[in-house]
Amino acid sequence: MKVTVVDHPVVAAKLSALRDETTSTPGFRRLVDDLVTLLAYEATRSVSVEAVEITTPITTTTGVRLTSPPPLVVPVLRAGVGMLDGLIRLLPDAEVGFAGLVRDEETAEASWYADRLPEDAAGRAVFVLDPMLATGGTLVAVVEVLLSRGAESVTCVCLLAAPEGIDRVQASFPDDNVSLVVAAVDDRLDERSYIVPGLGDAGDRLFGSASGSGG
Numbered sequence: 001m002k003v004t005v006v007d008h009p010v011v012a013a014k015l016s017a018l019r020d021e022t023t024s025t026p027g028f029r030r031l032v033d034d035l036v037t038l039l040a041y042e043a044t045r046s047v048s049v050e051a052v053e054i055t056t057p058i059t060t061t062t063g064v065r066l067t068s069p070p071p072l073v074v075p076v077l078r079a080g081v082g083m084l085d086g087l088i089r090l091l092p093d094a095e096v097g098f099a100g101l102v103r104d105e106e107t108a109e110a111s112w113y114a115d116r117l118p119e120d121a122a123g124r125a126v127f128v129l130d131p132m133l134a135t136g137g138t139l140v141a142v143v144e145v146l147l148s149r150g151a152e153s154v155t156c157v158c159l160l161a162a163p164e165g166i167d168r169v170q171a172s173f174p175d176d177n178v179s180l181v182v183a184a185v186d187d188r189l190d191e192r193s194y195i196v197p198g199l200g201d202a203g204d205r206l207f208g209s210a211s212g213s214g215g
Helices: 009-019 025-043 079-088 137-148 163-172 202-207
Strands: 002-005 049-055 060-066 072-077 098-103 110-116 125-129 153-161 178-185
Touching (some): 009 178, 025 202, 072 079, 079 153, 098 137, 125 137, 137 153, 137 163, 163 178
Parallel strands (some): 002 178, 125 153
Antiparallel strands (some): 049 060
């Protein structure tokens, strides 16, 4: 698995504001949207294109367009939904699926409660959105399903990752058909499997603290 940490001063500044506990929910949402758009430029670097002839106001020339089938974007419920607009802004023709998993707070293992993914993902580039790569259990579960259904490649886009989570995903997918794009790799996981220094619970900070399934 290829891991790309987007080392850019604008990304670092927005991530710092995102971490700040005084950042309001509306501000947090805007920062996530901005960050995902910045990460998306790197995440979509290898998307497939084909040549096409176009006519400019001056002459004809050769350009490119995205190939078919269109990419598939998969936010992991619930926090991944807050990342969706930032990516489909670059890929407006993409189709969207949803993966719903909930993490057991004692074992930190993820279990499915909603599968809204295509049965046949053959030949498609897929982008999985999950703000926090902590233990890696959720991403591994989602990527396994997508690859089993024929996805050509899977790119995971995360705001933050812990070394433990990266190690688990790399061990599960050693080939280059899976990649990770992340704004920063933090120090470690704490005893509750939260990322340190992290930014808290991404779902609660995006949508408020109302209880619900998923992270």
